[in-house]
Amino acid sequence: MKQNRAFALIITMLVIVFGFIPGAWPQEKAEDFFIKGNSLSRQGRFKEAVEAYERSIEKNPNSTVVHFNLGLAYKNMKRMTEAAIAFERTVELEPGNLDARYSLGNIYNHLERWEDAIAQLNLVVHRRHDDAEAHGNLGWAYYNYRKGPRVKYLVIINLKKAVELFESKKQPRAANATREILEEAIAQFGFQRNN
16 A cells, blocks of 8 residues: 555656656647648748658548648659659549649659540549640640540640630730640641631
8 A cells, every 4th residue: 555655656746847647748640740741841841841741641641631732742842753642642532632633634744644644634624624724734645645546636625725714814924835835736737727
């Protein structure tokens, strides 16, 4: 009995003096690492942001938004293969996430995975008819796709749509850059320029 009291007294003193309560030390949660990753990304510290996002994923592997932000951080670091893996996981977890599908299609274009880019970007433009960037990226993927029959009309249709949308959104630089690719495609395919 005296030993139990002595033990209880020692534990009480440890709690008072050192603030030690087993299991009560603060543990960072998945959300804490996610917030830290976002803060680091805003500062342009992408390598550290990746580490924070990966720690968040260790604690909560099914968080779509963390995988998505991890993909963005990798993209900013020009690590396209890792970005693709992160965006693929995002799409796997949330198939209806059009932002993730657009980002994945864009990364596939960078990786010259044209067929994969076409698959992702087609889903986006079919649901977001007014997305100039998605139309432009889809047109670019079709333009570079070499397997199977050339899809010349799809190149032209998507690039024209992108130019129109960029112009309507008052983005002349994007419209002009896309128009250059459109004119190159028209010339390469032997089409006549109508407008």
